[in-house]
Structures are given as C-alpha cells and as structure tokens.
Amino acid sequence: MKLHWSPKSPYVRKVMVCAHELGLVHRIELVRSVAAMLTPNERLMLDNPLSKIPTLVLEDGSTLFDSVVICEYLDTLAGGGRLFLERSELKWQALRWHALGDGLIDVLILWRNEREREVPLARLLSAFDLKAQAALRALDREAVHLELAPFSIGHIAIACALGYLDYRLDTVGWRQIAPRLRAWHDQVRHRPALALTEPREG
Known part of the structure; x- marks a missing residue:
C-alpha cells in the first residue's frame, strides 16, 4: 500500500498513529505529497481528484480517502474492533x-x-x-x-x-x-x- 503523506498534516498523523497501533506500518510505503489549498497537486489528483492527503493507494490500485475511511480500513485489515470499538x-x-x-x-x-x-x-x-x-x-x-x-x-x-x-x-x-x-x-x-x-x- 502507498500513502500520500506529509509529516505536518494532523489527518495524516491520525492514519500513521493507527498504522503503528495496529502493527501495519511496515506494509505502508510513504509518498511525500504536498497538498496546498491554492496549488492543486496534479500527481496526487491521479489518486484523489480532491488533491487532499491522506490518500491510500491499495495493492490493487484502488484508492481510499479521507482519514476517517483510511483509519477504519486499517482497523478492519487488522481484524476489526481494535480502534473502532464494537461494544x-x-x-x-x-x-x-x-x-x-x-x-x-x-x-x-x-x-x-x-x-x-x-x-x-x-x-x-x-x-x-x-x-x-x-x-x-x-x-x-x-x-x-x-x-x-x-x-x-x-x-x-x-x-x-x-x-x-x-x-x-x-x-x-x-x-x-x-x-x-x-x-x-x-x-x-x-x-x-x-x-x-x-x-x-x-
């Protein structure tokens, strides 16, 4: 999996915290991506037409965004119910x-x-x-x-x-x-x- 990533974004940080908590960080390749409000990132827009991070590219080439969706996907990938509680x-x-x-x-x-x-x-x-x-x-x-x-x-x-x-x-x-x-x-x-x-x- 590839993650369009920045070390400054709080939403990217959410995804990375989840990945660490769930033991999945080793499965994610980080792609440094700039998502400035006034300057759409054309490369990023190939994976996310909104030109926003985080965007996760799955192994089959499909994509997930935004952080809410990606975090829940990672939780499901790790077996479910770990960070998105079920009770x-x-x-x-x-x-x-x-x-x-x-x-x-x-x-x-x-x-x-x-x-x-x-x-x-x-x-x-x-x-x-x-x-x-x-x-x-x-x-x-x-x-x-x-x-x-x-x-x-x-x-x-x-x-x-x-x-x-x-x-x-x-x-x-x-x-x-x-x-x-x-x-x-x-x-x-x-x-x-x-x-x-x-x-x-x-």
Whole structure:
C-alpha cells in the first residue's frame, strides 16, 4: 500500500498513529505529497481528484480517502474492533470523540489559514477562537472519561488535534484553558504511536 503523506498534516498523523497501533506500518510505503489549498497537486489528483492527503493507494490500485475511511480500513485489515470499538456503550462515545477531534482540527486549520492572510477577517478569527475554546472546555470536562475508556480512534483524533495546536498555534495557550485535558495529553503523548508521529519539519 502507498500513502500520500506529509509529516505536518494532523489527518495524516491520525492514519500513521493507527498504522503503528495496529502493527501495519511496515506494509505502508510513504509518498511525500504536498497538498496546498491554492496549488492543486496534479500527481496526487491521479489518486484523489480532491488533491487532499491522506490518500491510500491499495495493492490493487484502488484508492481510499479521507482519514476517517483510511483509519477504519486499517482497523478492519487488522481484524476489526481494535480502534473502532464494537461494544455499543463504547462505540458511540469513541465515534463522538472522533468527530469532535476531527472537527477541532478543521477549525484549527481554517483559523491558522485566516491568521496568515495579509488582511485577516476579525470576525472569522473571533469565531474560530470561540469554537476552539468551546471544544477544549468540553474535552476538559470529559478528560476523566478519556482516561478510563479503552484507547480508540476517538483518543487518536483528540491527541492529533492537541498536537496540531502545539505545532501550529502554540500561542493559543490551550493548556491553561483545559488543565485536566492537559494532564491526559501529557500522559498519552508518550504512547509510542503518538511519540513516533509528532509533527515535524522536513
């Protein structure tokens, strides 16, 4: 399998964390791919017409995207029920955390893009700030449940969102906003799959 990959993308990181957790990383060839919003990547578009990463090319030449689909595919490839939990009382909680983590990443990417514009729109910056802080406070209230629940795709999405905050928006000061979430993250970030995939330049 080939993965269109970047060391900076939080969505690619989600896929790589899953691959490490599931023991599948050795089966994936990484293809360095740039997916800039204003410059579509023609090579990447041969596999994904949306010119987005991550995109996974399977051994038969078919493709899967985006990270939600790829992560579940990898879980199925590893036997199923490992990161996408099957017990209903755990499944829906994990999927909700997955959606919240991905949603926070969406907000953070848009927020960063707006901040980097020559003339940022103040109302947009304020809206992204408000949404990010609300998500962080909601996760802070649930930090104890994150600690007690079996490790899942929900934990991965949230950890990748917090890692992206550290990497791209460290001035937000999320650890002061969500101290209980900080304590959870300070523990989980040392998990090998997360430690090996921390965002980096290059």
